Amino acid sequence: MSSSTPPSNDPFAIPADTLGMDPATMRRLGHKVVDMVVDRLERRNTEAVITTGKADDLTARLGGPVPDAPSDPDAALDLLAEVALTNMQHGDHPRYFARVPGPAAFAATLGDWLGTGFNTICASWGGGSGPAVVETTVCAWVAEMLGLPARTEGVLLSGGSMANFTGFCVARSEIGAGVAYLTDQTHASLPRNLRQMGLSSEQIRILPSDDALRMSAETLAHAIAEDIAAGRRPMMVVATAGSTNTGATDPLDAIADICAAHDIWMHVDGAYGAPAAITDRGRATLSGLERADSVVLDPHKWFFQPYDLGLCLVTRPGALERCFSMNPEYLRDVQAISGEVNYGNRSLELSRRSRALKLWMSLRTHGAQAFRDAVLRGIELAEFTEDHLRRTPSRWEIITPAQLGIVCFAHRGSDAADHAARAARVSASGFATLSSTMLKDRSALRLCTINPLTTEDDITRTLEMLAAPN
Numbered sequence: 529m530s531s532s533t534p535p536s537n538d539p540f541a542i543p544a545d546t547l548g549m550d551p552a553t554m555r556r557l558g559h560k561v562v563d564m565v566v567d568r569l570e571r572r573n574t575e576a577v578i579t580t581g582k583a584d585d586l587t588a589r590l591g592g593p594v595p596d597a598p599s600d601p602d603a604a605l606d607l608l609a610e611v612a613l614t615n616m617q618h619g620d621h622p623r624y625f626a627r628v629p630g631p632a633a634f635a636a637t638l639g640d641w642l643g644t645g646f647n648t649i650c651a652s653w654g655g656g657s658g659p660a661v662v663e664t665t666v667c668a669w670v671a672e673m674l675g676l677p678a679r680t681e682g683v684l685l686s687g688g689s690m691a692n693f694t695g696f697c698v699a700r701s702e703i704g705a706g707v708a709y710l711t712d713q714t715h716a717s718l719p720r721n722l723r724q725m726g727l728s729s730e731q732i733r734i735l736p737s738d739d740a741l742r743m744s745a746e747t748l749a750h751a752i753a754e755d756i757a758a759g760r761r762p763m764m765v766v767a768t769a770g771s772t773n774t775g776a777t778d779p780l781d782a783i784a785d786i787c788a789a790h791d792i793w794m795h796v797d798g799a800y801g802a803p804a805a806i807t808d809r810g811r812a813t814l815s816g817l818e819r820a821d822s823v824v825l826d827p828h829k830w831f832f833q834p835y836d837l838g839l840c841l842v843t844r845p846g847a848l849e850r851c852f853s854m855n856p857e858y859l860r861d862v863q864a865i866s867g868e869v870n871y872g873n874r875s876l877e878l879s880r881r882s883r884a885l886k887l888w889m890s891l892r893t894h895g896a897q898a899f900r901d902a903v904l905r906g907i908e909l910a911e912f913t914e915d916h917l918r919r920t921p922s923r924w925e926i927i928t929p930a931q932l933g934i935v936c937f938a939h940r941g942s943d944a945a946d947h948a949a950r951a952a953r954v955s956a957s958g959f960a961t962l963s964s965t966m967l968k969d970r971s972a973l974r975l976c977t978i979n980p981l982t983t984e985d986d987i988t989r990t991l992e993m994l995a996a997p998n
């Protein structure tokens with residue numbers, strides 16, 4: 529770096545690149561980053577699954593005053609890797625069973641790196657036609673893999689929260705303001721979205737789930753009738769395909785019938801579970817998904833993408849643009865005919881990086897069958913876990929059976945505090961991590977087994993550890 533170049537009187541002189549690096553340094557540091565990442569992947573089975581630091585310690589090493597002078601980038605990278613990036617959950621560790629794992633495919637990481645390196649933008653057609661076609665392509669690929677209609681359109685977002693929010697906005701723009709129906713098992717970010725959209729508490733109806741923790745079609749029909757009688761307009765039913773708690777799926781076909789009868793938007797939150805539909809077994813469980821008006825999934829969960837990546841798919845052509853376009857008169861027909869999508873007109877994000885490159889790269893590299901096999905493996909690992917637990921009924925009780933990669937169970941004689949303590953003890957050991965949860969008034973332990981690199985031995989050893997007295 530040539531910060532000592534004397535000022536020049538030549539108006540055409542190339543300014544010193546004070547925020548750049550020379551090519552040899554860029555290559556050396558870039559290769560170093562690749563080595564750091566691959567070294568970590570090679571030792572991921574042996575690192576602690578989760579480490580949570582203390583704010584004071586972390587701030588002492590990473591914070592401090594604004595660094596006014598330059599410093600050594602090698603040392604800065606080492607500090608990030610050693611301090612910032614070790615104090616976190618490693619969702620791709622084969623014994624990460626908590627909340628929802630993040631078993632990312634390296635091919636996807638490569639796509640993401642390339643996009644960042646090229647400073648890719650995907651906002652307008654004119655400024656990003658190549659990335660736009662990659663996004664249109666992956667939306668179509670995923671829609672087809674899930675069995676959604678060919679007319680389906682989509683947009684990539686940061687995750688399930690923003691993708692659900694986007695779907696909700698489209699629902700309101702197509703149907704008009706009204707009541708949304710959820711259950712007590714709907715992900716907590718969804719009522720938050722609806723509140724921030726300005727829905728009143730009367731317009732956010734949280735229905736009690738049935739004994740299997742699913743939406744009851746009967747309860748739904750009743751609530752809709754009640755609202756219509758009271759002069760309220762039903763706007764949208766929010767069904768869940770694979771709840772985060774238990775993997776339970778609402779009765780999508782029955783819900784689709786009700787929505788069709790009353791011209792209500794059917795939104796499916798499949799942030800966790802929708803990827804199961806790419807397998808034959810998951811497709812059967814999620815029957816009716818193809819009838820939804822909007823479907824959300826989180827490719828950074830069960831579609832093997834690094835954070836962050838959410839996807840909102842809408843089966844009514846043009847509905848995304850009708851909701852979000854800043855220049856509606858210009859846009860409509862052009863795009864339908866030519867496929868020239870301005871992705872800045874499909875959500876609240878305008879300047880946005882291309883999140884599609886990673887998905888494209890991983891699907892192109894491994895092919896859809898590898899994704900199907902990996903998803904099926906997650907479904908089967910939860911079933912293995914359930915079978916294993918059922919072999920010792922004196923110790924374990926199944927609370928909810930294996931559903932789409934999640935099983936919930938209780939340790940006999942344990943209450944909520946004891947379950948939490950068992951989960952915390954296992955996590956603190958660094959060997960594995962899992963969650964405890966409340967299902968209505970039952971406390972439970974929960975394993976989410978969607979990492980295809982998890983072995984049966986990983987599961988039995990984790991359960992053994994969990995069974996040991998606190």
Ligand SMILES: *Cc1c(COP(=O)(O)O)cnc(C)c1O
Pocket residue numbers: 628686687688689690715717768770771772797798799800801826838
């Ligand atoms: C994870 C999840 C969300 C929220 O998604 P983020 O990617 O964390 O924003 C919403 N709904 C369900 C069912 C989820 O599992």
